[in-house]
Structures are given as C-alpha cells and as structure tokens.
Amino acid sequence: MPRNRLIALACLAAVCVVLYMTLAARAPWSFLLPFRGTKLLALILVATSISTATLLFQTITQNRILTPSIMGFDALYVLIFTLAVFFLGSQAVMRLPPQMVFLVTCGTLVLAALLLFGLLLRRNAKDLFQLILTGIIFGVLFRSLTSFLQRMIDPNEFATIQVASYARFNDIETDLLIIAAPITVIALVLAWRRRDALDVIALGPDLATNLGEPPLPRQWEVLILIAVLVSVSTALVGPVAFLGLLVVSVTYVLVPSPHHRHLLPAAALVSISVLVGGQTILERGLSLSTPLSVIVDVLGGAVFLFLILKGKRI
Amino acid sequence: MRILTALAILLALSVLSLFVGVIDLSTDAEAWSLVAVSRFPRTAAALITGASLAVAGAIMQLLARNRFVEPMTAGTGQGAALGILLVTIFAPSASLGMKMLLASSTALITSFGFLVIVRRLPVTQHILVPLVGLVYGGLIGAGVTFVAFQSDLLQYIEIWMSGEFSGILQGRYELLWIAAIVAIASYLVADQFAILGMGKSVSLNLGLNYDHIVLLGLLVVSVVTALTVVVVGMIPFVGLVVPNIVSRLMGDDLRSTLPTIAALGAGLVLACDIAGRLVRYPFEIPVGTILGVIGTCVFLWLLFAKPRHAA
Secondary structure: OHHHHHHHHHHHHHHHHHHHHHOOOOOOHHHHHHHHHHHHHHHHHHHHHHHHHHHHHHHHHOOOOOOOOOOOHHHHHHHHHHHHHHHHOHHHHHHOOHHHHHHHHHHHHHHHHHHHHHHHHHHOOOOHHHHHHHHHHHHHHHHHHHHHHHHHOOHHHHHHHHHHHOOOOOOOOHHHHHHHHHHHHHHHHHHHHOHHHHHHHOOOHHHHHHOOOOHHHHHHHHHHHHHHHHHHHHHHHOOOOOHHHHHHHHHHHHOOOOOHHHHHHHHHHHHHHHHHHHHHHHHHHHOOOOOHHHHHHHHHHHHHHHHHHHHOOO | OHHHHHHHHHHHHHHHHHHOOOOOOOOOOOHHHHHHHHHHHHHHHHHHHHHHHHHHHHHHHHHHOOOOOOOOOOOHHHHHHHHHHHHHHHOOOOOHHHHHHHHHHHHHHHHHHHHHHHHOOOOOOOOHHHHHHHHHHHHHHHHHHHHHHHOOOHHHHHHHHOOOOOOOOOOOOOOHHHHHHHHHHHHHOHHHHHHHOOOHHHHHHOOOOHHHHHHHHHHHHHHHHHHHHHHOOOOOOHHHHHHHHHHHHHOOOHHHHHHHHHHHHHHHHHHHHHHHHHHOOOOOOOHHHHHHHHHHHHHHHHHHOOOOOOO
16 A cells, blocks of 8 residues: 555656646746756755655654754754854855865764764653753754854855855755765665664664664664755755654655655655645745745644644543 | 842842943943933843743743743744734834733733643643743744745844844833833732642642632733833743742742842843843844853753752
8 A cells, every 4th residue: 555655646746846847937948947957956855855864863763753953953054054154254165165065064963963962862762852852952052052153253254154044945055966966865875775774773772672673873874864964955955944844744644654665755755745846836826925944834833733732642 | 148149249230231332431421311321221121121031931830830931932922923013014003002912912812822732731741841832932933934924024023033132222111111010010929829830729729719820820921021022022041041040949939939030030131131242342142142042051951950859
C-alpha cells in the first residue's frame, strides 16, 4: 500500500511542478526555462532538505514534535553568519565568493550543532520536554544575540544580514545552487544509505542496541547530516519555522509506514508539493503579498497544537 | 531588610537613569526641562513596566499552575498586538484610550484561550505547558504578521512587537500609571492568588470563589500586558525570570514576596534600559533585545540548576 501512496504523491508533486513552470507563461520559453527552472530547482532542494532533516531528527530523538528549526538550528546559522559580518565587516564578507562563505558557515554550524545539541541529546535523552524547551530557548537566545549584534553593526553592513534573516521564496540565492545542489545530493544519498539503520534506531535505544545497531555513533552521523541540510535550506531561503513539522506530520498520516525507505521519499514529495504548490498558488493564483513562510508558520503552529492536544488524550 | 536594600538599589538606578543620555545635564542650561520631558518619564516608564510585568508574570504562573509561563510569550502580548492591529485597520481614528481598551479585550480573550488549552493538558507534564504557550504565542504572532502583511502595516506593527523606551516622552506614557495601580491593587488579593496556585479543589475547600479569582487574575494579567504593549511594546522574560528568582530565594507566599517581585522587576528592566543606552553610546539598543539575551541565559540556568528543595 505505501507504494501506491508514494506513486500518488509523486503525481501530485509532478502536477505542482508542471503548473509552476507553465501557469501564466507569457514570456518565451528561452527566458522562462532558465528563470523559473533555477527557482524551481532551489525550491525542490529546500523542500527535500527540510523534510529529510526533520524526519532524521525525529527518528534519532524518537519523537514527533521536535524539529531542527524548533531546536534553533537555523537561528544558529543566521547567528554564525552575523558573527562573520560583525568581526570581518560586510566588505570582507561580500568580497569573498558566496560559495566559500556558505561552506565556512555550514562547517561552523556542523561543529556548533555537534557540540551543543550533541551534548544536550546525551544529557537529556530521557527528559524529552526539557530538551524541547531548552531547544526553543536556545532559538530565542540565538535570535536575540543576532539582533543584538545587528544593532552593533553599521546600518550599511546590516543590509547584508537582513537578507539572510528572513525567509524568502521569491528571491532565492541562485548563485549558491552550484555548490548547494551537489552537497544536498550527497547528504541525501548518505541519509538514504542509512535507511535500514534508521528503521532500527526508531525502535528506541534498548531495542536498537539489542539488534546490533547502537544508536550513539549513528546519532552523531545523522546530526552532521541534519546540520548540513539545514545550512543548505537556510542559506537558500532563510529560516522557515514550522515547514518541517507540518510536512512530516502530514507524511506520517498519509504514509503510515515504519520504514524509512517509504518515509524519506514520501516526506520529500509532500514537502515539494507544499512548497512548489503553495508558491504557485500565492504567486500566480491569489497574488497575495504575504510570504509563503508566514502561512506555513500559521498552519504548522496549528498542527503542532493539535498534535499535542490529541496525543496526550490517548 | 531585603526589601530595604532592594529599594536603595532601585533609587540609585533611577538617579543613574536620570543622568545617562546624549545631553550632559551639568552643562546644559535647559537641563530641567529635559529631565521633566524625557528622562523622568523614561525612568518612570521603565520602573512601572518592570514592576507590573513581574507581578503579572507571578499571577500568570499561579493561574496556569506552572513556573515556566509568562504573558509576553504565552499569547497575551500577541493578543494585545492583534487588538492594536484590528483597531488600526477598522477604526484608525480611535483614541489611545480606545486602542488600549480593545487591546486589553483581545489580550483577555487570547489568555483565556491559553488557560483553556492548559487545563486540558496532563498536570504531570510541567514542561509541556510553556512549550504549548510558546507555540500558541507564536501562532497568534504569525497571524498578526499575516494580517499586517496583507494590509501593509508590517512596519507599523513592528513598533509594538519589540519594546523599547526611547520613544517615551511626557504625555506619551501616562497610561502606564493605570498598570501601576492595577499591580498595586493586586497586592490586596495576593493571598487569594496564592491559594489559586494550589489548584481548584484546595481553593474551593478553603472557601475561595475560584472562578471569580481566576477571572480577576486574568484581568490583571491582560490589562497590565496590554498597557505595556500599547505604550512601550513587547518586553519578554521579565514576567518569567523575576518571579522564579524570588521564589527560589523567598518561597511562595505571594503576599510577602510580591513587593520584592515588583522591586526586582523594576530594577531589572531599568538596568537593562540603562545598559542599552550605554553599550553603543550615543546610539541605543532596545531593552527587549538586552533582556532577550540576559533572560534566556537566566532561564536556562533555572531549567538546569538543581532545585534546593524537592520540587
């Protein structure tokens, strides 16, 4: 049955992609194809990285409400970028090739995430809600520190950071695609190769150890993958708070399978449908001025409250 | 004794606050009018905001029966912002008093909604309550952003989303005195709020008119929060950090701790405001940003430090 659901989801995602490319196409194709094509590629990359990062994170922490962005991963990315501008100056940062800035920021995020969340995960593996609360508070701390540093920075340099701190789907950093695309593909392949191990880890640390799959080394590997995927999506479009939660929660309902070989592609397809479809509707259908991220935040927040209220009654 | 030391520190901070600013008081001939028009109102506003928000936080924690909630993150502040936004869209010419009234009503509705959700959560999950509060507040906040985006009021609403005192002048902060009066008045019923924190059955057993007092508490929290949002904007973490620190030091008898809570809240906000004026002199950093950094660190400490007695 998951197979049929996956095919249906693939069709839905394909329809969204086709509509995005063809709807209201008034310019010649020689212009439209590269113009919309790069944006579409970026959207697909972002959708897949967010859904995969969230799914991996929920598997290694064995819960269904925690996501990397709730834990403040993307806030940390923006903070690291702000720190770079603060200490080096925007001139120096702008003069460097954007790909290199991305690589360095991404590398720092991986280290910081390992240090911070790795320690946190080990210390608090049992007390899930304390872990979530700590993560959210970290998020607030990172955002406050970012805005504190932004106040200390020259207004001219501030413009460089402002672009990085808000989610934007209309104006995507396409320069980064050359480097972001291969990195994402590598991370996705690595995640895909661990799909069976992930199935075992999802059973909980005791069962997993018993089955010959001690969760701890895998947790570190997966944490690195998550940090890389979050860096890609944050660098391309900025922080998106609740997209991962929304997409993965919907996936669990649509494809009720314990196997990551179903869950990983299903989440990616749902995510692509939501992002590309939502962007098509917003841009071409309703011509709303509100960014998609705000709407996703409202929907995702509602899903979160619903999940908690429903989950606790069982 | 403690309260006397606190008051002395508060007095020193207030005097300092009168003298910190771009214009040097000792050389300027217009010094007195400057103090009257800008420095004194600003100092008073910071003191009242801090004290009343800390009191509101303490009451909110008793209402939700959880130490980790506060009005600015659990939907009350966002509700007030929603009220301001609605007034601006539908009745742009309304007076400041009207704005305040509507902001208080929406704040009351959203905080009531929060209590309804909290009551449905299991009592044993202490950490779940603030989590739900944060998401609930974020949800209303995203709703506010959505409406503001659609009506091109995003920049306008940003003023209320992050609190700062630099815009406070004589004639533009007097509404805050109502918050001060409400906070002082809540002292009269402090013992009843303290009983509320023991739960419904104990309260009823002790002869408390439970629903009445819950409503009264919600009113105090909403009015104080809405007034603060209307006059200075959202100021996070005061209502959370201050009551927790005082409770660690002095216990939970609200009637004896409320003055200390108010004094500490006033001192914290004023100190952060002075710091915000000095860190990047002659420019300013909003008090909300400074509090966000300090407040989160204190909160993490509260969360991880081992309680001295059994919780």
